[in-house]
Structures are given as C-alpha cells and as structure tokens.
Amino acid sequence: MNTAINRRILLIDDTPTIHDDFRKILTPGPSASTDLDDLESALFGSAPKAPATVYELECAYGGQEGLGKLLDAAAQARPYALAFVDMRMPDGWDGAQTIEELWKHDPLLQVVVCTAYSDYSWDELLDRLNGHDRLLILKKPFDNIEVQQMANTLTTKWEMTRRAQLQMSQLEALVAQRTQAFQQASEALQHEMDERMLLESQLVQSEKLASLGQLAAGVAHEINNPVGFISSNLSTLGTYFGQMQQMLEAYRQAEAALAPGEPRLGLEQLRASLELDFLLQDIPQLIKESKDGIGRVSQIVKDLKDFSRVDSTQHWQWADLQQGMDSTLNIVAAEIKYKADVVKQYVPLPEVECLPSQINQVVMNLIVNAAQAMGSERGTITLSNGVQGDTVWLQVADNGAGIAPQHLAKIFDPFFTTKPVGQGTGLGLSLSYGIIKKHRGEITVHSEVGKGTTFRVELPIRQTAPATS
Ligand SMILES: Nc1ncnc2c1ncn2[C@@H]1O[C@H](COP(=O)(O)OP(=O)(O)O)[C@@H](O)[C@H]1O
Ligand SMILES: [Mg+2]
Incomplete structure (x- = not known):
C-alpha cells in the first residue's frame, strides 16, 4: 500500500488575491517560507521549526471550473483530498451549489467553506449539504496557521478514511472469497x-x-x-x-x-x-x-x-443380443400386453462381447418406459437392430407421449422422474446409462412431444480391454 498521504488541495474562489494567499500559506517557496517562519516565530516563539508539509494546490475561479478540475483529477486517478470553497461567488454557482456538485462526483472530498458572510445560516448550510462529517467552516479573515492546520488535519483524515475503505473492501473481498470457497466445498x-x-x-x-x-x-x-x-x-x-x-x-x-x-x-x-x-x-x-x-x-x-x-x-461373454431382447420382451409381456403392440425389425446380429444380464436390464428399462409412455390409446413399440462397422445398435421406439424439451437434459439424471410416487423411481435410465458407458457404448434419445420417443443403444462388438464390472 502507498503510505504517502494525498496532499492534493483544490481552491475555488473568485478572488485572485485569495489564490495568492493560499499559495503562500500552503506551497511556500523560499521567500514565502521566510514570511511563514516569521509568523511561526511570532506565534510559537523561537521553537525549532517542523519541516513544512508539502501540498499540491490547484485553483479555480468558479464552481463549474472547480468541478471540471475535480473530474479531470478523478480521470487521472489523482483525486483531491480537500477543497477550500468560497461561499459567495457572484457568477455561476455559489459555494453551497458548488459543494453539492462536487460531492455528487466525489463524496469522499473533505470541504472547507471560506466566507466572511453568508446567504445562509450555518445550520441551514449544514442541513442543506447533509455533510456534517466532512465540512468545516473557515471565517474570513483567517489566520494562516488555521489554514495550514485544516489542510493538514483534513488531508490526513481523507487518507485515513480512504485506507479504512480500502481495508473494508479487502475484507469484503476476503469474505466473498471465503464464502465462495465454502459454497464450492458444500457443492462438492x-x-x-x-x-x-x-x-x-x-x-x-x-x-x-x-x-x-x-x-x-x-x-x-x-x-x-x-x-x-x-x-x-x-x-x-x-x-x-x-x-x-x-x-x-x-x-x-x-x-x-x-x-x-x-x-x-x-x-x-x-x-x-x-x-x-x-x-x-x-x-x-x-x-x-x-x-x-x-x-x-x-x-x-x-x-x-x-x-x-x-x-x-457379471462375466464378460459373447452373447446374442437379439435373443436377449426377445427373452426380455417375454419377461415384460404382462406389462405391455394391454398398452401396445410390439413390432420387430430385426436383422441378423453377430455375437457381442458384453455383460448380457446388464444389457437385458437396459432393454427392459427401455421397453417398460415405452409402455408407460402410452396414453389411453393402444400404441406401438418397435424394436429394431443393426450392425454398423464394429458396433451393433439396438433401438426401442414408441409412439407415446414424448419427452418435453425441458426434461430431455435430465432424463439420465439419477432420481429424475415425471411419474407418480410408486410408479417411477427415476433410476432406470441413469442405471442404463451407467451400464452402457461401462460397455464403452452410447445411449441416445430422440423425442417429439405427442409423437413419440426413440432410444438408441450402440455397443462395440468387441471390448478391447474389458472394464472391470
Ligand atoms: N419412452 C419414453 N417416453 C416418454 N418419457 C420417457 C420415456 N423414457 C423415459 N422417459 C422420461 O424419463 C424419465 C426417467 O426415466 P427413468 O430413469 O426410467 O425413471 P422412471 O421410469 O422411474 O421415471 C421418466 O420419468 C420420463 O419422464
Ligand atoms: Mg423407467
């Protein structure tokens, strides 16, 4: 963190001589510093002189010009810590309006109002600006040391506020970081x-x-x-x-x-x-x-x-999948008897290296789902198969209700079901997915609401390096 204090000060006053006064007080050159030395000796006797604080003073003759400087400074990331603002400026904004505009763009800015007389009572002014904690009043004619002290105290205050804010935002970032880590842990x-x-x-x-x-x-x-x-x-x-x-x-x-x-x-x-x-x-x-x-x-x-x-x-072996499909069909015959006719479009298949009882389980899940997708009208379930290069494919197609697009991405998730409690566990497809993956195969779905659904399973004929079951 940069430990240097921001000593940048903006003076807004329509009187050129005031600019000169402030320059002498806050940015003493060799001659001015002699004046100041004299002043200080007069005030504090011959006490050893503390090194003068170096301020960076910029001046404007009116509110609008002052705001322009403030915006430029912000754009260059060199904000002012403090502004001295004259109360009475006959052209353009008066002091109150100027301060309002400055705070709109930089609420951290410390402000000293300088005036001999005012169009407002001090209470009115403080209430209007709602800035009790960042506004001081300096009555003209002012003492030079008063100006120096204000400049010193308020620029230091600005710096402390800034650091506190920085620490706060670092703290917030840390909290956010921890919260995120916690969230990740709980998701895991x-x-x-x-x-x-x-x-x-x-x-x-x-x-x-x-x-x-x-x-x-x-x-x-x-x-x-x-x-x-x-x-x-x-x-x-x-x-x-x-x-x-x-x-x-x-x-x-x-x-x-x-x-x-x-x-x-x-x-x-x-x-x-x-x-x-x-x-x-x-x-x-x-x-x-x-x-x-x-x-x-x-x-x-x-x-x-x-x-x-x-x-x-649970033993990998060569099996005739068509025979497995037929056996499975016979097992679930009671389930589908009243709901659908079964059409078979088989072609001869080579034997496939697989865990036959698990593949049968997949086929059973698909056939039962197809039967359950039928409405009051009797439907058709079409079982087909084929060979493509070194894979075989099986399809279970139905002309039932179809799957809503928003459900399509979830049907292979464990426990996802659209069926009433007792009828669906939501496990059939997720288990089937696991089984087919274990066989290094693919299971895909194509569905249209109101038209029907087709599940397709593709399996390599040979397991080059069979996964352990
Ligand atoms: N052939 C199909 N037709 C329409 N929807 C289906 C079909 N197969 C699966 N689904 C949808 O996928 C969901 C998950 O299926 P599944 O994992 O077998 O669980 P369950 O059958 O116990 O609900 C079903 O609840 C259903 O919404
Ligand atoms: Mg099911």
Missing part, C-alpha cells in the same frame, strides 16, 4: 452425497437383480424337472393313445361282424352314451394343447434363465 459435498446415493441405489438395484436371478434360477430348476416329465409323458400318452385308437378301431370292425341282438345293441348304446366318436377326436386335441402349454412354460423358464443369466452374471 452435495455431489459426493448424490454419487453415494446413486452408488447405493445401484447396489440395491444390482442386488435386486441378483436375487431375482437367483430366484429365477431356483424356480427354473424346480420347474424344469416336472416340465420335463410332463412333456415327455404327454408325448408317450399321445403314442399310447394312438395305439388304443387302433385297438378301438379293431373292436368297432369286430362289432359290425356281430349278429344283431343283445351284445351288439349293448355295445352300440354304450358307444353312444360315452360319445366315443367325440372322445376319439377330442383326446388328441387335448394332448396337443397340453403340449403347447407345457412348451410355453418351458420357454418362460428358459427366458427367465436367459434374462437373469445367474449362472454367469
């Missing part, structure tokens, strides 16, 4: 907390998935056995029934050879009452339907196993 903390919450929810989600997988595997194992023997028994039953049909046919022909009478009539009545012809027709039909049914059960079991891949969760 919030970020960390969000991340932790996301990690925890991911953990919960993956535990859920793992237990679903285990459950599926357990159920699949339990069901597989009975499904196996039911379906094999049904086949055997079909064969046996075919043989019985042959036997019955033989009986029927033998029956025709019987002589009319008791036994033949009895057989005919029994055949009619049992509706044997209908049974012969219906039993193979029943066996066929049962076989279809058990076939579907075994498909569901297979899909469950395929979806959960519990046998191999």
Whole structure:
C-alpha cells in the first residue's frame, strides 16, 4: 500500500488575491517560507521549526471550473483530498451549489467553506449539504496557521478514511472469497452425497437383480424337472393313445361282424352314451394343447434363465443380443400386453462381447418406459437392430407421449422422474446409462412431444480391454 498521504488541495474562489494567499500559506517557496517562519516565530516563539508539509494546490475561479478540475483529477486517478470553497461567488454557482456538485462526483472530498458572510445560516448550510462529517467552516479573515492546520488535519483524515475503505473492501473481498470457497466445498459435498446415493441405489438395484436371478434360477430348476416329465409323458400318452385308437378301431370292425341282438345293441348304446366318436377326436386335441402349454412354460423358464443369466452374471461373454431382447420382451409381456403392440425389425446380429444380464436390464428399462409412455390409446413399440462397422445398435421406439424439451437434459439424471410416487423411481435410465458407458457404448434419445420417443443403444462388438464390472 502507498503510505504517502494525498496532499492534493483544490481552491475555488473568485478572488485572485485569495489564490495568492493560499499559495503562500500552503506551497511556500523560499521567500514565502521566510514570511511563514516569521509568523511561526511570532506565534510559537523561537521553537525549532517542523519541516513544512508539502501540498499540491490547484485553483479555480468558479464552481463549474472547480468541478471540471475535480473530474479531470478523478480521470487521472489523482483525486483531491480537500477543497477550500468560497461561499459567495457572484457568477455561476455559489459555494453551497458548488459543494453539492462536487460531492455528487466525489463524496469522499473533505470541504472547507471560506466566507466572511453568508446567504445562509450555518445550520441551514449544514442541513442543506447533509455533510456534517466532512465540512468545516473557515471565517474570513483567517489566520494562516488555521489554514495550514485544516489542510493538514483534513488531508490526513481523507487518507485515513480512504485506507479504512480500502481495508473494508479487502475484507469484503476476503469474505466473498471465503464464502465462495465454502459454497464450492458444500457443492462438492452435495455431489459426493448424490454419487453415494446413486452408488447405493445401484447396489440395491444390482442386488435386486441378483436375487431375482437367483430366484429365477431356483424356480427354473424346480420347474424344469416336472416340465420335463410332463412333456415327455404327454408325448408317450399321445403314442399310447394312438395305439388304443387302433385297438378301438379293431373292436368297432369286430362289432359290425356281430349278429344283431343283445351284445351288439349293448355295445352300440354304450358307444353312444360315452360319445366315443367325440372322445376319439377330442383326446388328441387335448394332448396337443397340453403340449403347447407345457412348451410355453418351458420357454418362460428358459427366458427367465436367459434374462437373469445367474449362472454367469457379471462375466464378460459373447452373447446374442437379439435373443436377449426377445427373452426380455417375454419377461415384460404382462406389462405391455394391454398398452401396445410390439413390432420387430430385426436383422441378423453377430455375437457381442458384453455383460448380457446388464444389457437385458437396459432393454427392459427401455421397453417398460415405452409402455408407460402410452396414453389411453393402444400404441406401438418397435424394436429394431443393426450392425454398423464394429458396433451393433439396438433401438426401442414408441409412439407415446414424448419427452418435453425441458426434461430431455435430465432424463439420465439419477432420481429424475415425471411419474407418480410408486410408479417411477427415476433410476432406470441413469442405471442404463451407467451400464452402457461401462460397455464403452452410447445411449441416445430422440423425442417429439405427442409423437413419440426413440432410444438408441450402440455397443462395440468387441471390448478391447474389458472394464472391470
Ligand atoms: N419412452 C419414453 N417416453 C416418454 N418419457 C420417457 C420415456 N423414457 C423415459 N422417459 C422420461 O424419463 C424419465 C426417467 O426415466 P427413468 O430413469 O426410467 O425413471 P422412471 O421410469 O422411474 O421415471 C421418466 O420419468 C420420463 O419422464
Ligand atoms: Mg423407467
């Protein structure tokens, strides 16, 4: 900090001789200083003389000229510390108006009003200028030492005020700096907390998935056995029934050879009452339907196993994504059955190196979201895929409600949901995003409100250096 005190003084007075007086008092040259020495000796005896303070005095003959100098000085960053202003100046502004104008541009300026008489009472003047703390009154005729003392005290006061202000603004800057640091720290903390919450929810989600997988595997194992023997028994039953049909046919022909009478009539009545012809027709039909049914059960079991891949969760492996999409579709069939038709536009895909159960999870999230985007009218969900260079792509498109532009940037944020509590957790897409990133892939969205939404997933076929899961 510059420790020199600003001793710049502005004098505004319409009387040229006053200018000369002030110059002598405040900027003593060799001759003037002799006068001053005499004066001082007269006042204080022969006490040793203190070195005279050096002031920089500039003079103006009227208010407007004074203001011009003040503005110039401000523009050069060399402000005045103090102004002596004459009260009575017949041309232009009087002293009161001049001071008002000066303070408009430089409220720090210390001011001394010099006058022999005034058009205002001092109280009036102080009230009008509202400057009790930076205004002094110097009555003419004035003593030189009075002027010097005022100049000294008021320029020092100006300097102290300035330094106090500087310290205050440094303090404010420091407070602002600390506040900002604090804000940054609290934002970082919030970020960390969000991340932790996301990690925890991911953990919960993956535990859920793992237990679903285990459950599926357990159920699949339990069901597989009975499904196996039911379906094999049904086949055997079909064969046996075919043989019985042959036997019955033989009986029927033998029956025709019987002589009319008791036994033949009895057989005919029994055949009619049992509706044997209908049974012969219906039993193979029943066996066929049962076989279809058990076939579907075994498909569901297979899909469950395929979806959960519990046998191999969290292992990078080569998988057929199309098969995964179909299994996933079967798993969520109940969710979409009443809301949308599903259209598949598949092309053959190469196997992809991935974590299949996680990719299935992504596809499931996208399909469920698509179904949930349908309104009261039944919609269409289109699943498509393709190959492009060394990536494959999957698309889930719907003609549902679409996503509002202001939501588009947030849908991959954890916990962002537009669905009512209980229906949406806001985690589906953020988890999916994490999974696809882990695969070094991309997930993008295109949506138009009222028309529908398309999510596209692109995955590299080969993971050059698989990330740890
Ligand atoms: N296919 C879609 N159509 C319209 N909006 C969607 C679709 N998919 C996602 N969204 C929007 O993205 C939000 C976040 O989705 P998601 O992360 O799966 O959470 P949730 O489904 O639990 O709300 C949804 O609440 C919804 O507003
Ligand atoms: Mg969802």
